Amino acid sequence: MTAPITLSARNLTRRHGRREIIRGISLQLRRGEVLGLLGHNGAGKSTTMQLLTGTLIPDSGQIEICGFDLARQPARAKACIGYLPETPPLYRDMRVDDYLTFAAKLHGVARSAIPAALTQAKQRCGLQDAGRKIIGTLSKGYQQRVGIAQAIIHNPDVIILDEPTVGLDPTQIRDIRALIRELGNAHSVLLSTHLLGEVENICDRVEIMQHGQLIYGDTSIRMQRFGHQSGFVVTLLAAPALDELRALSGVESAEALSATRFKILHDANSNTPAALLAVAAERGWQAQQLTPLQGNLEDAFVQLTQNEAA
Amino acid sequence: MILTIAHKEFRSLFAMPSTWLLLGALQFVLAWFFFARLDAFLQVQTQLAQLANAPGATQSVAAPLVSTVALILMMLVPVFTMRLIAEERRNQTLVMLMASPVCSWQIVLGKFLGLLLFLLLIIASCMLMLLVLALGTPLDLGLLFSNALGLLLLAAAYTALGLYFSALTTQPIVAAVSTLAMLFGLWLADMGAADSDMLLRAITPTSHFQSFNEGLLRSTDIIYFALFISIFLLLATRRLHNNRIYG
Known part of the structure; x- marks a missing residue:
């Protein structure tokens, strides 16, 4: 039995002036799958993610999230996405609890469900003790966790994480990877990175991106054997x-x-x-x-x- | 959604010490103006009483104070509007709003209402101060009401303009300076305009505020403010939407 498709993108292109920075990208993501988007700096990973989350509008192509067209029903489609951009979007002068509550409300979590969602997100990201702290005073690793908590607080079907482990220490990286793996069991996760170890460890599938195109996609195990010499x-x-x-x-x-x-x-x-x-x-x-x-x-x-x- | 953003905006203002400082300083300045006006009124009151149809306390104390507040608002509003969008863009938190299931116009309206609520607080404190006059003399409540309404509309117009300029840049300071320049220019145009210059009078917010200050509720003035506010809010929405198109 195959799991339902939660995210599908067809022939996305995006131009910057005359230069095409994204060229004909098509992606599909199923429930319970972790897809790694791999590429050099400037390959177009972040731009692709911005297109998928609706912060940028593609010049052509179609994006469907949980069956909702992102261009036609943006509100319903976006309610199914949790997004952590490259720089976590944190209001530095807010308390963690207030910030996460704001994020939950923004994503349409019902008022009565907010306390439970808050507790769950904090527990998943190891933020139980940080609730009353002001975000600006937290360390980089904790800020990154708050960023992830913000992306998962409304329990979205599709979670899009742009380089989630950058700037963390090895223990934190291990924790975050375990979390992503756990999230990947029930949701769909799209993850961009240029750390190959990360992909090897947690991704089910890999897509390699270069010059705005997907040049290779396969399961990560098969890919490890690609061109392998005994x-x-x-x-x-x-x-x-x-x-x-x-x-x-x-x-x-x-x-x-x-x-x-x-x-x-x-x-x-x-x-x-x-x-x-x-x-x-x-x-x-x-x-x-x-x-x-x-x-x-x-x-x-x-x-x-x-x-x-x- | 709109209220969520408005509420967050309102609360974040009070997280900054500078807001409290400004509020305190403003209250001090207003009280000082108020007492100076009141003092001047008390000195000439006996002579005024001999006139037929003499101006009362509301007209000679409240109205001038309110027009001072209008002038202060011109300098105060840019300080608050500058952060609305420019700072979110600079701190890259705007992405969170853009990626959430909220339309551009809801973001703009939420931020507008949040700040307006704060300015309403300032206006209310000023009005409360004026209501204290009721202890010693009968007040012209109609005139007071039209002044309050005028002040609110003026504050809303300035906020809409500032919000638009904030949507244009990444630097809050640039937004503040350009908003201030624009408001100052409009004010100068009104000051310098000859009485016969109908065009200049028609486009400057201060000249429309004038009639509220005198106790006139004219539909043209209300329509002018409604148009002014909606045009700049629409422009800001447009600018925010262009963010998604041009990156």
């Missing part, structure tokens, strides 16, 4: 000559990382690690450690964006 790193205490390693079956290249560590790439079909270990035992190379190379998103990303640029 290989391993092995430590041999009694190191042989490189040529001996190259002579093993299936080896495509071997290089020395240090006197005793070697990186060996092999073709996917042959079982080179086993062959190496057998030879090593036979010739007394004293094999100590063998670590398979993991495909990672970083390589895939670099490869994809370079392909496109070339």
Whole structure:
């Protein structure tokens, strides 16, 4: 069973003068999905998010949120969105509670439901003790949390977060990622970032953006394998000559990382690690450690964006 | 939605110490003017009493005080209107309003009403001060009412103008200076206009306020203020909408 589509955008374009900064972007987001939007600085991630939240109007294209057309029924469509812009939109002289209450009212939460919504949002973002504090006096990490709380207080179906973990310390990043993952189970989350680790950890799907276009989209696991070469790193205490390693079956290249560590790439079909270990035992190379190379998103990303640029 | 924004705007004014300071200083200045006027009136009162159809306390104390307040409003309103949109834009909080299910006109109207409520407080405090006169002398309540209404309409007109200028820029100071320049220009035009210059008289808010100050409730003046306010609120809405188009 597939979950219902909560956000769909078709052929969005946006010009800035004569220059097209967004070119024909189409996106779909389902309930319970976390989509990562990945790209260099200036690739158009933030602009795309502004288009999707109605703070910018596209020159052409259509956006539907929970079945409401953003251009025709903006009020109903926007009530289903929670948005955290790049800079959290905080009124520095307000108290956290007052600010979140204001955000809830602004998004049409019924007066009677506000206290519950406030408690839930604060609890989810770890702000229980910060309610009476003035936002301007909070640290950057806490301000970011207030920004996220503001985006989720009305329990929106679609949550759009523009670089939510920028400027946070590692523990906070871990907390926020866990929160996003939790939100992603019941809502749809669209997340932009240029941290690849973030995408690897929390996103179900990835779209890579460059020069205002989506150039590649896939599930994040499949993408990690994109262009991946099988290989391993092995430590041999009694190191042989490189040529001996190259002579093993299936080896495509071997290089020395240090006197005793070697990186060996092999073709996917042959079982080179086993062959190496057998030879090593036979010739007394004293094999100590063998670590398979993991495909990672970083390589895939670099490869994809370079392909496109070339 | 409109009221939510108005309420937030109203409350945020009182979060700033400068607001309290201004309110206090204003009250002091008004009281000082009031006593000076009252003193002058008491000195000439015996001579006035010999005239037929002599001006009463309302006409010689209240009306001049109210026209002083009108002048002070001209300098005061830009200080408050400058922050309305320009500061939100500068602090990037405007995005929150733009992304929420609220139309541009609701944002504009909310901010307008929020500030107007605050100015109403100033006007009310001034009127209360004048009502104290009732302890010693009968008051012309009709004249007082038309003055209060005139002051409110004038404040609303200035607020609408200031709101528009605030919507134009990112810098609150630029908004304040241009609003003040505009209001000052309109005031000078009214001061300098010859009695026969009907066009200048027709477009300046102060000349329309004049008739309220004299106790005249003329529909043309009320229509003028209604038009003035709605034109600038519409322009501000338009500007805010253009934000979504031009970024």
